[in-house]
Amino acid sequence: MIHALRSTLWNAVDGKARVPWLILVPLVGAYGCLILVSEAAILLEMPLPLAQLLISGAPVVAALGLLRLSSHFLGDPRTLADYDVMVNAGWLRELLMGLGIGAVGVAIPYLIGLATGVLRVSATMDGGDLPLGLGVLLVVAAMLCTGFWEELLLRGVFISNARDGLRRWLSPSRALIGGLTISSLVFGLAHLGQPEIPAFILTWILAGVVFGLIYLFSGNLALGIGAHAAFNITANTVFVRTDISGTEHFSALTRITVESDASILGVGGAVEASGFLLVLALGLLWIRLSTGVITLQGLPLSHPPRALAQE
Known part of the structure; x- marks a missing residue:
């Protein structure tokens, strides 16, 4: 019994915890801390922007x-550098480019909506x-913290x-x-409470795919961190929707009201989905321009699987 339990937790061949635990321990811990x-923050009745910073x-x-x-305890041999968390000129360049990509990706659907009168x-x-x-x-x-x-846990670690x-x-x-x-499925489910229309959870699954593809094609986290942060920053400070509960507490450069009754324009609908797709297109364009190629990058293995090591 003890041996069976141990085998579900520990991979004796590779000398580390089994893969689900390497993912779940930091992920569940981070979400638990967030909750x-x-x-x-609710009990202390903090101003929402300050509460958001603490929560993030x-x-x-x-x-x-x-x-x-x-x-130390689960045998994960990867360092933060292996997960591409570092500070150097190249990493900061990708981060800044990601910030620009995320901001533009969000802005274009809103500007089109304003120009056509639906916003x-x-x-x-x-x-x-x-x-x-x-x-x-x-x-x-x-939003930079988020x-x-x-990105570190749901793309790099996961x-x-x-x-x-x-x-x-x-x-x-x-x-x-x-x-x-x-x-991507886990990322979508983590945002289950955000869309008012249940089907729009697909938009957050799409977001997981978008940021995941940026990670896999760029081979680094910085571009995705920047794009993810800027998407949230722009949507929560520059174009703040009035149909999202609580956003009236945020500081807003503009507050955006939806003028159409079309359900497709609800939270998580066409505006957000098209924004994520634009982020992907701009991200892939940057990767193509900066590297000359778009291909899946080889992320570092912690250990080759036993079957592969024997080949």
Whole structure:
């Protein structure tokens, strides 16, 4: 019994915890920390932008701490550098380019909606609960934190480790696609409460696919972190929808009202979905221009699977 339990937790051949635990420990820990801080922020009745920063920043600390513990207690040989968390000129360049891609990807659907009259600017330079500059700064910092920890765990940690496990049965490219698929489903389910129309959860699954493909084709996290953060920043400070509960507390450069009754324009509908697709197109264009090729990158394996090592 004890041996069976141990075998479900530990891979004696590779000398590390089994793949699901390498993924679940930091991921569940980060989301658990997010939930606890969210509840504390509600009890303390904090201004929403400040609460958002704390809610988004706490999982960063949890994720980094749990990944550190994973290397000691779960046998994960990867370092943060292996997950492409580093600070150098190249990494910062990709981060900044990602920020630009995310901002443009969000802005184009909103600008088209405003030009066609299906969207309307209902307010400008509205500070919400705080002075405009401070409110925007807090949300920008919060969204940078969210982009960082979600990309680190749901793309870097999840796809890399899932690929390791799937390579026992699948080819390297199919294992990558399998890891991308599973991580995208998890990412979508984590946003289950956001869309009012249940079918629009597909938009958040699409977002997982988009950021996952950017990661796999670029071979680094920085581009996806930037694109993810900028998407959230732009949607929560520049074009703030009035039909999303709670956004009236955020500082907004413009507040956007939907003028059409078409359900496709609901939260998570055409505006957000087209934005994610534009982010993917712009991301792939940048990867093609900067590398000269668009191909799946070989992310570092922690250990070759036993069957592969024997070939």
